[in-house]
Amino acid sequence: MSSLTGSITLLTGGAGGAKLAEGLTLLLPPEQLTIVPNIGDDDRFHGLWVSPDVDTLLYTLANDIDREQGWGLRADSYHLLARLAELGQPTWMQLGDRDIATHLIRTMLLAQGQDAQQVTTYLARQLGIDANIVLPSRATVQTRVHTALGELSMESYFVQHGAKPAVQKVEFVGEGLSQPNSACLEAIDNSQLILIAPSNPLLSIAPTLQVTGIRQSLLNSSAARVAVSPIIGGKTVKGPACEVMAACGYSPTVTGVAEFYHGLIDALVIDHADAAQVRDIERMGIKVLLTDTLMPTVASRINLAEKILSYVDVTFVQHKRRVVA
């Protein structure tokens, strides 16, 4: 049990972020935590609306995730996809047979007039998840990666093209950009701690920050605002964060992460491997928690969550109490 008692909001992307979300849900009562996943990777495949980061979060929290690959359902098969290929369809997006059930239900409920938040809540309940998952918008936001090969969706850039095409810029499109989910803004406004998960800043967190009102809510917040670096020792566990950061003018280092979040965060959690950059980050007015940030096991996820919560308690909450006293 954490010593923090106020509400916590976690902004997160896919694999890395879902691991921290898992650690937090195993520590906290469900009503204390709101998880805001990335919807910028959402895309249509074979007529089905697929929400990769939301599904990675759902499958992780349901303990159904393929832990080896970090996405998809454990022990899934690919018979349907193989048949789609036989029938001449492009099948670079790996969708398992059991996984496709999620996309069928999502697409069906959306066609019946439910919005993405209602669908997410329904799927979470069906999966036995009691965590509070709140989308940044009930409408669509899509990340567009401009590359040497042209403008690509996030999944096309990352999965179809293996994150290889040189990135020129990243932009975000969709009605959702101007339609924040009020429940998301409320969660941020009511939080004692706003956490940004170790996800790709430009491709997984930026889509959420681009939704009208969300960045401003973070800027206005009196909560402790803490990001966890997805970069460890100049590399990422998974995904193209370094390449994309470099392409967008940020150093692919923990210092670059601090620069990206400058103004939005009070503290950055970095790995011991990056200890040499602590001063550079502190010079920006950002505090640093130096710890082990790799989360290969469930125990390590709980450990990191615990360390962050007690750090926030000591550094921000107790400090405030002393100031008030």
Next chain:
Amino acid sequence: MSSLTGSITLLTGGAGGAKLAEGLTLLLPPEQLTIVPNIGDDDRFHGLWVSPDVDTLLYTLANDIDREQGWGLRADSYHLLARLAELGQPTWMQLGDRDIATHLIRTMLLAQGQDAQQVTTYLARQLGIDANIVLPSRATVQTRVHTALGELSMESYFVQHGAKPAVQKVEFVGEGLSQPNSACLEAIDNSQLILIAPSNPLLSIAPTLQVTGIRQSLLNSSAARVAVSPIIGGKTVKGPACEVMAACGYSPTVTGVAEFYHGLIDALVIDHADAAQVRDIERMGIKVLLTDTLMPTVASRINLAEKILSYVDVTFVQHKRRVVA
């Protein structure tokens, strides 16, 4: 090779009809035969548009059908369906993993603005089928079975409820009823032989006959018009034809089949098992071909097709030639 050289149109339902279609396609050059499948069983499952009889025909002609059960793809798996059940969805409609690829593509192409005929042609080509499959309408026709349990779709009546609820009446709904596919009317008009496959008259053939113009084209036609009875020895190989015929006021016998098609056919093909009813049928002015009509093997399908074609040649075509001479 058949001695008939003119065009042939086959009206067909699912399993039984598809077997005769298979026999005919193995005998005839593709340009000689037009196959008109039943679309009255079409329905939406999990948001996907499923066309059971069209798919049974496609899978049979592609030699992909599960020959044991007469529907679905051979050696298919059911992982997706099992997952849908875990997620709280009704899964009485048996849809295999590989089978669902067909429904995904159909639903996607329809959503992209193609019509059902274009989708069917696309699927046939992808499956390597060169037979000419022409839907009775490019729009929807749906069979509604009024039962003691209420009004049911055909698949709900047959699959979900095992054809057990007492049938009160059968009706047909959908925009397609008033929108015949011109290619279907042309095929009938240009045929030397119009064949009605051994399918359920009320549930598999009637939906096609109900489309504006199709019944009239049959009535007007100078072609030989020949039906094959789906009833053998007072029973059907598969499906509820007997129950439904009885409920709708027809004797569940070959004589009942002759009564149903009275005015639309010149001859009825029946099994030796029903030889005792030949006179009753002939008394209606309908000729009878008495033969083996069970088609458990591919060889028996070719045999039946051959027998029908040479019967038509001797009885109708050569006869006409003699009359003309």
